Amino acid sequence: MSHQTIATTPIAGQKPGTSGLRKKTRVFMGPHYLENFVQAIFDVVGAAGKCFVLGGDGRFFNAEAAQVILRMAAANGVARVIVGQGAVLSTPAASHLIRLNQTDGGIIMSASHNPGGLDEDFGVKFNMENGGPAPEAVTEAMYKRTTEIEAYQIWQGQDVDLGRLGRQHLGAMIVDVVDPVTDYAALMESLFDFKAIATMFAGGFSMRMDSMSAVTGPYAVEILQNRLGAAAGTVINAQALPDFGGLHPDPNPTWAKALMDEMFSQAAPDFGAASDGDGDRNMVVGRGIYVSPSDSLAVLAANAHLAPAYAGGIAGVARSMPTSAAADRVARALGVESFETPTGWKFFGNLLDAGRVTICGEESFGTGSDHVREKDGLWAVLLWLNILAVRKQSVAQILAEHWAKFGRNYYSRHDFEAIASDKADAMMAALRQSLPSLIGHQIEGMQIAAADDFAYTDPVDGSISRAQGVRIVFADDSRIVLRLSGTGTQGATLRLYLERYVAGPEGLDLEPQQALAAIIRAAHTLAGIESFTGRQAPDVIT
Ligand code: VG1
Ligand code: CO
Numbered sequence: 001m002s003h004q005t006i007a008t009t010p011i012a013g014q015k016p017g018t019s020g021l022r023k024k025t026r027v028f029m030g031p032h033y034l035e036n037f038v039q040a041i042f043d044v045v046g047a048a049g050k051c052f053v054l055g056g057d058g059r060f061f062n063a064e065a066a067q068v069i070l071r072m073a074a075a076n077g078v079a080r081v082i083v084g085q086g087a088v089l090s091t092p093a094a095s096h097l098i099r100l101n102q103t104d105g106g107i108i109m110s111a112s113h114n115p116g117g118l119d120e121d122f123g124v125k126f127n128m129e130n131g132g133p134a135p136e137a138v139t140e141a142m143y144k145r146t147t148e149i150e151a152y153q154i155w156q157g158q159d160v161d162l163g164r165l166g167r168q169h170l171g172a173m174i175v176d177v178v179d180p181v182t183d184y185a186a187l188m189e190s191l192f193d194f195k196a197i198a199t200m201f202a203g204g205f206s207m208r209m210d211s212m213s214a215v216t217g218p219y220a221v222e223i224l225q226n227r228l229g230a231a232a233g234t235v236i237n238a239q240a241l242p243d244f245g246g247l248h249p250d251p252n253p254t255w256a257k258a259l260m261d262e263m264f265s266q267a268a269p270d271f272g273a274a275s276d277g278d279g280d281r282n283m284v285v286g287r288g289i290y291v292s293p294s295d296s297l298a299v300l301a302a303n304a305h306l307a308p309a310y311a312g313g314i315a316g317v318a319r320s321m322p323t324s325a326a327a328d329r330v331a332r333a334l335g336v337e338s339f340e341t342p343t344g345w346k347f348f349g350n351l352l353d354a355g356r357v358t359i360c361g362e363e364s365f366g367t368g369s370d371h372v373r374e375k376d377g378l379w380a381v382l383l384w385l386n387i388l389a390v391r392k393q394s395v396a397q398i399l400a401e402h403w404a405k406f407g408r409n410y411y412s413r414h415d416f417e418a419i420a421s422d423k424a425d426a427m428m429a430a431l432r433q434s435l436p437s438l439i440g441h442q443i444e445g446m447q448i449a450a451a452d453d454f455a456y457t458d459p460v461d462g463s464i465s466r467a468q469g470v471r472i473v474f475a476d477d478s479r480i481v482l483r484l485s486g487t488g489t490q491g492a493t494l495r496l497y498l499e500r501y502v503a504g505p506e507g508l509d510l511e512p513q514q515a516l517a518a519i520i521r522a523a524h525t526l527a528g529i530e531s532f533t534g535r536q537a538p539d540v541i542t
Contacts, residue, residue, distance in 0.1 A: 003075050003171075005151050008032045014040070014146035016139040018344040018486035020125025022111045025061050028122040032152070034065055038072050038107070039152035040145035041126050044138065045105060047076035053097045053127075054081050055089025055180065056109025057215040057278040059116030060242040063087050065109050065124070067159045074173040075153035081173065084180035087162050088240070090215045090279030092368070092376035093184040095131035099372065100183055105129050110278040113250035114489065117243035121489050132349035132373030136465060181222050188223055191309035191371055192382045196389040201229045205388075206269035209381065210259040213237045213245040216279040219378055228385075249277035251365050251377070252542045253290060256283055264288055271388065271395060275377035280345075281365040282377035284384055286395020292512070292542075294324035294411045297361030299402050300383050301330045304359060307386040309371065314358035318351050320344070321454050321469060322481045322497040323363040324409040333406070342456045342468035343483065349373050350460035363413060363497065365542075400508075407503040410515040414538035415485075416494040416529070424484055424492035427532035431470055431482065434526075438472060443525060444518040447475040472526060477501050480523045494533065496523055513541070 014021055014037050021037055028034050054069060056062040066087035073081055082097055089097065091108055098106045111123035126134045126142070134142070160168055160175050168175045201207075207230055211217040217238035224230040236259075237245065248255040251274035263272040263285040272285035284291045291299070301317045304310035316337035317327045331338035337356060341347035345368070348360040352370045361367040366375035384395075391398060438451040454468040469483035478500040485493035498516045502508060513520070523529070530536050 002156050004154055004156050006035070006154060007151050008036055008149060010147045010149055011036055015143045016125065019112060019133060020108070020110070020123050022114060022121055022123035022487055022489055024489055025116070025118055025120060025122040028065070029061060034068055034124070035072065035152045035154065036146055036149050037124060037142070038069055040142045040149060041107065042072070042076045043145050044141045045126065047073065047078050049077065049079050050104040051080040051082070051101070052078060053089070053094050053101070053103050053106030054087070055084035055094050056087055057090070057112070058086070058088045058240045058242065059111065059122065059244070059277065060118055060120070061122050062109050062242070063162065065122070066162065068154070069107055070160050070170055070175060071155040071157070072153060074170040075155045078173055080176065082176045082178055083160070083162060085162065085165055085177050088215060089180050090184070090219060092280055092372050092374045092379065093180055093219070095127060095372035095374040096184055096187055097178070098127055098129065098131040103129065108278070112278045112487065113248065113276040113281065114487065115244060115248050116277065117246075120243070127373070128349070130349055130353055130373050132352070133344070133346035135346050135349065135463070137463065181219050184219060185223050185227065187371060188378065188382055189227065191379070192307050192386045193389065194228060197382070197385045198229045200385070200389040205271070206231070207234050207271045207273070208259060208262055208269045209235045210251070210256055210272070210274040211235055211237050212247065212249040212251065212256065212274055212276065213239060213241040214249040214275070214277045214279070215240050216275040216378060219279065220275075223378060223382070244277060251276050251281050251283035252540070254540050254542070260285065260290070271385070273381040273384070276365070279377050280375040282367065282380040283365050284381065284395070286399070289396045289399060291395065291399065292411050293361065293365045293367070294326050294363050294409060295399065295402070296380065297323065297359070297367050298326035298330050298406070299387075299398060300361070300367060300380065301327050301334070301359045302402065303387045303391070304383065306390040307383055310358065310369070315355055316351070316357035318348050318357045318360045320347070320362040321471070322413070322483070322495070323361060324411040324499050325477070325501070326406065326409040327361065329406045339459070342454065342465050344486070345375050347456065347458070347465070350458055354460045356459070363411065403508045404504060407501060408508050410500045410502065410510065410512050412498050412512050412516055413542045414496040414498070414520070415540040416496070416533060416535045417488070417539045418491040419494055419533045419535065421492045423533050424494055427494070427527060427529065428470070428482070428484060430532070431527050435470065438526065444522045446478065446518065446522065449473050449475045478519055480519060480526070482523070482527055494529070496529070496538070498523065
């Protein structure tokens, strides 16, 4: 083994997006690419004497990248790294290990819901000592460092045996290989009433969990089948594959279509769920009824007190700006604070650390709480199960009662994928320019009451994040939001978010696309989607 200082030059474009640096796998495998970024991480957060967690979602190049990161950590003077066996950790499990072991942070290898494989995507992100994604100021500093990097440190020599549990050494650095599931499963058991859920399963309650050939397979099998007694075969696509079986590990009605079909069939189980590549997202489906993520957040907030961990009530609720306002109505009814943050889990960290909120969520199938500092797919599934076990009602009944009490926020997101970046940028620029003139404007029989580009001032540290998405709000609180994705690796993805509130008691059972039809038309007209991008219809509707 020898310590080497390798000369390098900056590589353009190593700018982390909504959730870390994501690129094509071949780009990450290119000369110095991974090394430059990892050195930039160590240069910004420090390495000497520190302790980090390391793991990833098991996608193609995960294990090789882990060896490089470990050899660089050793050469940079890191004292100890806690690695998931096989270099695998779900994102929430990694967040938990950082907190449990009070480490100085962690490196997570994942491109989450993006497909995996040699010709697909890879990603790396850094989480802080609170377990949460690095805030913008830190990721900006990492990016800046990549633009001036001249060398990186690495040990040449042997690999760590990541299949073997227990302690090893790499030079002077300790490497502790841990089971990826054990600590996480224990955390879940400490939060929820496993006895009540197990009793429900024992009573014949049926469930289908689609792990989408991604990281949650072993977690879901251990927790749902082994600990809670759900029938064998409850978890499908339970084996994590490096290319996710060639599918999109994105838990939404489009990519989890087999699950949707089963849940809407004659033989549907009582409850269905799916999770994404790195295990932080969840989709929840009842027998014959889909739960929109925004509604799921609201229902979880309204019912969290039914689970032991939240029996004392919740401090507050936070949602990302494009997420529907359904959760705000729950917060108001509970008499707790609610917050609207930019897209991306990193914006929830300060609010969670400060104890201002307990439950957070995003419209993109992400919900979580103060138990970790990431969204957590299985956590959401277990909270739903806990609620179902206590209320002894179906998902459909719970939603119907929720809407009857709070009204319904009809909601949908339309994604237009792989648009030429210059066209998407031109569309957003023109839209931003037109905002002041839109206020008071009539369209589709509705009046525009407000139009702006969302800027967020963090209530805890005062940091400001601008240009987080265009909001067009109508007089009846209906809403159009447009922003460009920060997780894609090819061209631009336009996300169009649509929302309309109906107070009830009439009109609570419409089909969402129909309920939103006028708002969808208005969005196309106001943004000129077709004239700028050539697209008439979205690629994915959720
Ligand atoms: C998307 C979602 C966002 C989520 C992010 C990371 O970002 O919209 O809500 O936090 O993915 O999720 P964007 O910039 O593409 O809209 V994950 O599960 O991919 O880490
Ligand atoms: Co994810």
